[in-house]
Amino acid sequence: MLVAVVPASPRTAQETIRALLETDQLTAPVGVRAIYRDLAKVPPAFRAHAGFQAVAGDLSDAEALDLGGADTVFAITPPRHDGSDMMQWATVASENTRRAIQRAGSVKRLVLLSSMGAEHASGTGEIQTNHIAEEILKDVVPEVIFMRGAYFMENWASAIATVQSEPPHLYSPITPVDYEIPMVAVTDVGKACATYLMAVDIPKHPFVIEVQGPREYAVKDVQNAFAEAAGHAVEVRPVAKADLATFFGQFLPEASVGPFVEMTLSFLPGGFLAQNAGNASPDRVYRGRTELAEAIGRMYNLG
Ligand SMILES: NC(=O)c1ccc[n+]([C@@H]2O[C@H](COP(=O)([O-])OP(=O)(O)OC[C@H]3O[C@@H](n4cnc5c(N)ncnc54)[C@H](OP(=O)(O)O)[C@@H]3O)[C@@H](O)[C@H]2O)c1
Numbered sequence: 001m002l003v004a005v006v007p008a009s010p011r012t013a014q015e016t017i018r019a020l021l022e023t024d025q026l027t028a029p030v031g032v033r034a035i036y037r038d039l040a041k042v043p044p045a046f047r048a049h050a051g052f053q054a055v056a057g058d059l060s061d062a063e064a065l066d067l068g069g070a071d072t073v074f075a076i077t078p079p080r081h082d083g084s085d086m087m088q089w090a091t092v093a094s095e096n097t098r099r100a101i102q103r104a105g106s107v108k109r110l111v112l113l114s115s116m117g118a119e120h121a122s123g124t125g126e127i128q129t130n131h132i133a134e135e136i137l138k139d140v141v142p143e144v145i146f147m148r149g150a151y152f153m154e155n156w157a158s159a160i161a162t163v164q165s166e167p168p169h170l171y172s173p174i175t176p177v178d179y180e181i182p183m184v185a186v187t188d189v190g191k192a193c194a195t196y197l198m199a200v201d202i203p204k205h206p207f208v209i210e211v212q213g214p215r216e217y218a219v220k221d222v223q224n225a226f227a228e229a230a231g232h233a234v235e236v237r238p239v240a241k242a243d244l245a246t247f248f249g250q251f252l253p254e255a256s257v258g259p260f261v262e263m264t265l266s267f268l269p270g271g272f273l274a275q276n277a278g279n280a281s282p283d284r285v286y287r288g289r290t291e292l293a294e295a296i297g298r299m300y301n302l303g
Pocket residue numbers: 007008009010011012013036037038041057058059060076077078079080113114115116126127129130148149150151152155
């Protein structure tokens with residue numbers, strides 16, 4: 001089988017490719033055709049693999065997305081924080097992916113990385129980019145699978161610098177600090193996506209998988225994980241709901257701040273997603289094995 005990955009440089013794509021290349025296929029080897037807008041970003045370990053090929057392509061140009069006879073596609077709606085309208089970008093990127101799949105003519109299965117809450121058309125901020133992608137791609141080929149990821153544990157990477165400063169602290173947009181939400185390690189997202197790229201039979205289409213970690217976690221668990229990794233106590237500085245725009249405005253362009261605030265408010269207690277959590281009915285829940293402390297420890301030691 002040949003899996004095209006569009007685009008291949010996001011961290012979730014990297015973990016999915018790693019899982020695909022490590023897989024033991026009993027019948028035929030898995031080939032990966034990975035599309036990068038910058039070929040300098042191809043990890044050397046992938047290049048060394050016989051089943052891997054990297055090709056140039058940019059999601060903003062449908063004509064330049066060559067899926068080259070792939071029977072399976074793994075698609076991601078990459079975030080774009082350049083000050084442009086992220087919903088418009090999600091529309092363009094998804095339509096270009098759709099056109100490239102149709103032009104290839106060989107694709108039978110699409111696995112789309114999406115997000116928990118992507119079933120809603122509004123009220124979820126940045127998650128709406130995933131809703132847009134699902135809507136545009138839901139019937140592009142006979143077999144379509146949506147991988148709706150929980151909050152990535154690696155989102156906490158931005159806290160490493162403050163944990164290493166004096167006094168050691170981390171800012172938390174998730175409040176209160178004992179409020180638990182589903183989180184998942186990016187390595188487990190990759191394993192989940194590889195599993196469904198290679199799965200033999202899927203009972204219905206689109207098939208919806210929620211991708212979560214072994215259990216839910218609170219910011220207190222994040223605090224403990226950083227304290228363990230750093231070897232000293234870490235203070236949590238909760239960001240009040242009213243201060244979220246200022247908080248996100250420190251590292252996001254203005255056009256991205258509103259969607260990030262709305263997304264965050266939606267999953268906090270009383271928010272739109274929190275209230276509707278019981279109504280979501282995925283076809284399956286995939287539970288990764290990586291615990292939060294392991295994911296944070298790994299990030300902390302790397303970076
Ligand atoms: N973060 C979460 O908690 C969470 C949870 C659930 C779902 N999700 C979803 O997961 C996805 C993000 O995945 P991620 O975290 O793996 O992303 P990421 O690592 O932040 O990836 C961004 C990548 O997108 C690539 N990219 C941007 N524009 C491109 C273009 N025009 N053509 C080709 N590549 C382009 C960039 O490539 P270069 O390397 O070339 O710059 C960059 O590597 C989003 O759809 C998000 O909604 C996120």
